[in-house]
C-alpha cells in the first residue's frame with residue numbers, strides 16, 4: 428500500500444493494526460473483505476468505501492433492452508441512494524435517483540429490491556432509466572444521431588439523506604445503442620423522398636415498415652433503427668421541416684407519401700400527427716397491409732391534406748378551450764372541434780376505404796388530443812362499413828408520447844403549432860409500463876400481419 432508503505436505482497440496478510448485509515452480502504456478495495464482485526468476506533472463501516480456496481484450486460488446493448496443493476500460490497504442493511512444521469516446530444520442533463528436498503532449480505536439487486544422512494548418507488552429494475560427527468564424545463568428526451576449511443580452514469584451514495592452522501596461506487600453504461608448490431612443505415616434521397624432506411628442483419632426479404640413522427644417534423648430515426656433490430660426493414664420518413672422538404676405542414680400532399688410506399692404488404696407506424704397521416708395513407712393509398720397508430724387522430728389536423736385534386740381540410744380549433752394547469756402549463760386537449768359535427772365532418776379521414784388491418788395504441792391520459800375517442804370513432808366507422816374491427820389497446824395513465832421502452836416521460840414541451848409548452852399527459856410509471864407493452868404489441872402485430880420471421884408476405888419499400 429503506497430499509503431502505509433507496506434509491501435504489496437504483504438497485503439495478502441496484513442497486520443491491520445499497522446494500517447492507517449486510508450491504507451485500510453486500499454486494502455479493502457484490493458481484497459474486497461474486511462481485515463481480520465481493526466485498529467481501535469475504526470469500524471468496518473467507516474473503512475468500507477468501494478462498493479462495486481455491476482451491470483449486465485456490461486458492454487453494449489440497445490436502448491430498448493433491460494440492464495441488470497447489482498451493487499455488492501455494502502454493509503448488511505446499509506441504506507444507500509442510487510443516482511443516474513445522462514447528457515443528450517445538446518448537453519442537456521437528465522437525472523433520477525432512488526433510495527434502497529442492501530440485504531443482509533450487503534448486496535443490492537434492483538431486480539429484487541424495491542426502491543423506498545425518490546424519483547420512483549417499488550420494484551422497478553429499470554426505474555433509473557425511465558424516471559430520468561430533464562434539468563432544463565420542457566426538454567424532451569430525443570436521440571438525434573442513432574449512430575452514437577447514450578451513456579448512462581450510475582452512482583451509489585451512502586445514506587438516504589436529501590444531501591448527497593459519500594460516493595461508494597460508480598459505473599458508466601457507455602453503450603446504450605440505438606443502432607442494433609449489424610443493422611444497416613441507408614439514407615434515402617429518391618425522387619422527392621427524404622428518409623432513412625434501416626435493414627436488419629439477417630438475409631432478407633424482411634417485412635417493410637414506414638415510420639412517421641408528428642408535429643415538429645424533421646427526421647427522427649431512433650424508433651426505426653431500434654425496430655430494425657427486431658427483423659423489420661424500417662424506413663423513417665421525413666415529410667416537412669427537413670432538408671428541401673416544405674418548412675411547414677399547412678399543405679401536405681399524399682402523393683409524396685405514395686412515392687415513399689411501394690406495396691404490396693407494407694406496414695405503417697406513426698405517432699400523433701404521424702399516426703393520423705398513417706390513417707390517411709391506409710385510407711387512400713394502395714399496398715398497405717397493416718398500420719399501427721400510436722395516439723393518432725381520426726380527423727385531419729393542423730393543415731390541409733391534398734390527394735389527386737381532393738382536399739381534407741384541417742378540423743377546426745377553438746383556442747378559448749385551451750386550459751392552464753395549476754402549474755401554469757397549457758392543456759390543449761379540448762381545443763380541437765369534434766369531427767362528428769357540422770363542417771368539421773369534412774376532416775374525418777375516410778378510414779372505411781382502407782384495406783389495411785389496424786392496431787390503435789392509446790394513452791388514456793393523452794392531453795394532446797382525444798386519442799381514445801378517435802380510435803373508437805375509427806373503429807365504429809370501419810365496422811359500420813363492414814370492415815375488420817381494429818384492435819385497440821388502451822393504457823391507463825399513459826400520455827401522448829408513447830415511445831420505445833425506457834424513454835423517460837416528457838411531461839411538457841414545446842408544441843410548434845401552439846408556439847409554447849403544452850402538457851402531454853401521463854404518469855411516469857404507468858407510462859413506462861405502457862411503452863414496454865406497446866413495443867411488444869406492435870412487433871407481434873407486424874410479425875403476424877406482415878409475415879417476416881414467420882414468412883408469409885415479403886414487402887417492398
Ligand SMILES: CCCCCCCCCCCCCC(=O)SCCNC(=O)CCNC(=O)[C@H](O)C(C)(C)COP(=O)(O)OP(=O)(O)OC[C@H]1O[C@@H](n2cnc3c(N)ncnc32)[C@H](O)[C@@H]1OP(=O)(O)O
Nearest residue numbers: 565566567569640641642643644645699700746840844845
Ligand atoms: C392554441 C391552440 C393552437 C393550435 C392547436 C393545435 C391543436 C393540436 C394539434 C396537435 C397535432 C399534432 C400532435 C403532434 O404531432 S404532437 C408532436 C409529436 N412530435 C413528434 O412526433 C416529434 C416531431 N419532431 C420533433 O419534435 C423535431 O424533429 C425535433 C424537436 C426533435 C427536432 O427538430 P429540429 O431539428 O427542427 O429542432 P431544432 O434544434 O431546430 O429546434 C426547434 C425547436 O425545438 C426545440 N427543441 C429541440 N429539441 C428539443 C427537445 N429535445 N426538447 C424540447 N424542445 C426541443 C428547440 O428549442 C427549438 O425551439 P425554439 O428554441 O425555436 O423555441
